Amino acid sequence: MELPEAFKEKMKNLMGSAYESLLDSYDQPESKGIRTNTLKLKPAELVKILPFKTQDVKWCEAGFYIDHEVRPGKNPYYYAGLYYVQEPTAMATVEVLDPQPGEWVLDLCAAPGGKSTQIGAKLQGQGILVANELVNSRAGILSSNIERMGIANAIVTNEFPERLVDSFHESFDKIVVDAPCSGEGMFRKDPGALADWSLERVDRCVGKQEKILESAHRLLKPGGVLVYSTCTFSPEENEQMIESFIAKYPYTLADMKLSGITDHGRVEWTRQNEKAIEKSLRIMPMNVNGEGHFIAKLIKSETASELRTAKPGYPKSRLKKASQTELIDYQNFVKNNLEPGFYKKFENRLYLLGEHLYALPEGIDLEKIANLKLLRTGLHLGTFKKNRFEPSYALAMTLALAEAKNVCDLKDEAQAYQYLKGEALNMGTQKGWILVGFNGFPLGFGKASEGLIKNHYPKGLRIRKK
Numbered sequence: 513m514e515l516p517e518a519f520k521e522k523m524k525n526l527m528g529s530a531y532e533s534l535l536d537s538y539d540q541p542e543s544k545g546i547r548t549n550t551l552k553l554k555p556a557e558l559v560k561i562l563p564f565k566t567q568d569v570k571w572c573e574a575g576f577y578i579d580h581e582v583r584p585g586k587n588p589y590y591y592a593g594l595y596y597v598q599e600p601t602a603m604a605t606v607e608v609l610d611p612q613p614g615e616w617v618l619d620l621c622a623a624p625g626g627k628s629t630q631i632g633a634k635l636q637g638q639g640i641l642v643a644n645e646l647v648n649s650r651a652g653i654l655s656s657n658i659e660r661m662g663i664a665n666a667i668v669t670n671e672f673p674e675r676l677v678d679s680f681h682e683s684f685d686k687i688v689v690d691a692p693c694s695g696e697g698m699f700r701k702d703p704g705a706l707a708d709w710s711l712e713r714v715d716r717c718v719g720k721q722e723k724i725l726e727s728a729h730r731l732l733k734p735g736g737v738l739v740y741s742t743c744t745f746s747p748e749e750n751e752q753m754i755e756s757f758i759a760k761y762p763y764t765l766a767d768m769k770l771s772g773i774t775d776h777g778r779v780e781w782t783r784q785n786e787k788a789i790e791k792s793l794r795i796m797p798m799n800v801n802g803e804g805h806f807i808a809k810l811i812k813s814e815t816a817s818e819l820r821t822a823k824p825g826y827p828k829s830r831l832k833k834a835s836q837t838e839l840i841d842y843q844n845f846v847k848n849n850l851e852p853g854f855y856k857k858f859e860n861r862l863y864l865l866g867e868h869l870y871a872l873p874e875g876i877d878l879e880k881i882a883n884l885k886l887l888r889t890g891l892h893l894g895t896f897k898k899n900r901f902e903p904s905y906a907l908a909m910t911l912a913l914a915e916a917k918n919v920c921d922l923k924d925e926a927q928a929y930q931y932l933k934g935e936a937l938n939m940g941t942q943k944g945w946i947l948v949g950f951n952g953f954p955l956g957f958g959k960a961s962e963g964l965i966k967n968h969y970p971k972g973l974r975i976r977k978k
């Protein structure tokens with residue numbers, strides 16, 4: 513691989529005798545991985561049903577290496593949200609964050625959603641995930657990945673991190689900042705990262721990272737956990753970034769233990785010789801099978817609260833609590849199509865945005881988020897049409913097949929692709945909404961009449977016909 517001269521010179525000076533092995537690693541094929549969506553099944557169950565070989569990722573129980581030639585996106589189980597395609601070292605960040613069901617967790621730089629979907633799986637539907645992405649087009653991809661993985665308790669925002677502070681000041685138990693970076697660990701995987709690299713870009717990233725971390729500090733509860741990660745090797749964006757952060761804000765670095773990872777941050781690459789940097793992890797591609805990551809786990813002081821007077825005059829939320837009369841068509845839909853217990857699940861948190869019905873995550877204050885650019889506010893259950901309720905794809909992806917009364921569980925890949933391409937299925941006997949699945953896992957809804965299941969897989973997601 514042709515690497516930029518300035519990069520080579522810099523790494524040679526930094527790495528000394530390890531430089532040659534770093535160079536060699538760029539000539540090896542990239543590492544590829546998938547991570548089980550534990551909202552849907554256990555890792556061992558996934559391995560059993562996959563048509564390709566996997567190998568365990570030591571530091572992530574749900575993670576697996578896959579062979580280079582495997583195309584994991586070309587499998588109906590991918591569309592069923594059973595796994596997320598993720599580079600193995602990138603899985604380490606959320607393992608360190610260790611979100612627990614019920615916690616409030618923020619992913620501040622979230623697209624395309626590797627870390628957010630991992631957090632969503634670990635929350636197991638309890639608590640809140642706020643996934644934020646600054647770049648609008650990337651925020652759309654993030655939102656769609658969250659939907660495919662069947663995460664019901666997520667809010668997706670498209671904001672500058674500092675814009676979140678008014679709404680969520682000191683609200684989160686845990687925050688991940690997977691920062692925009694110079695991407696030196698992405699060169700094998702993404703030729704764009706190689707083409708964009710320059711020493712000036714490293715400097716620009718440093719400026720962004722400082723600002724993002726400052727916002728993260730204001731968003732985290734006293735005593736909360738902040739995990740910072742990058743997929744780059746430059747000390748300015750890693751050791752030096754964390755050294756200056758803990759010099760300015762009341763945080764301590766925490767020890768981390770991940771199986772198979774023994775490399776640590778380098779005190780000799782700091783500016784002020786901050787010894788605590790040794791507690792961070794510096795995962796390098798010549799020492800592990802992966803592209804590389806830097807990770808620091810920071811604990812905010814319990815006494816670090818800042819007084820903040822809420823700004824008066826929040827705009828009014830466009831979402832409004834749904835009244836019993838407005839919910840009649842939804843109630844009928846649930847009664848006729850889903851198991852009796854389903855209605856209770858979201859009963860007290862049903863909100864309307866125009867004709868769309870949402871189930872909001874528990875505890876969210878709508879007034880406080882009304883001024884944010886929101887792409888997803890919890891679970892979109894469906895849409896009210898004239899005298900009927902039409903369930904959404906997002907709802908289908910949060911269900912188990914057993915929760916629907918009428919199911920068409922396809923056993924044949926060709927049929928699954930027929931559905932994913934948007935074609936009708938010639939097999940409906942019952943009339944009404946059918947949850948269409950593949951080998952036990954939902955793909956989306958269809959509607960049966962006269963022996964045919966009409967396709968309701970979203971148009972924008974359909975696989976193109978060849």
Ligand SMILES: C[S@@+](CC[C@H](N)C(=O)[O-])C[C@H]1O[C@@H](n2cnc3c(N)ncnc32)[C@H](O)[C@@H]1O
Nearest residue numbers: 621622623624625626627646647690691692720
């Ligand atoms: C390393 S990527 C995140 C990858 C993601 N966490 C995942 O695991 O899939 C960093 C993200 O930060 C976003 N970003 C760029 N500038 C930003 C800024 N000033 N503030 C917040 N996010 C920014 C980028 O668009 C990019 O999507």
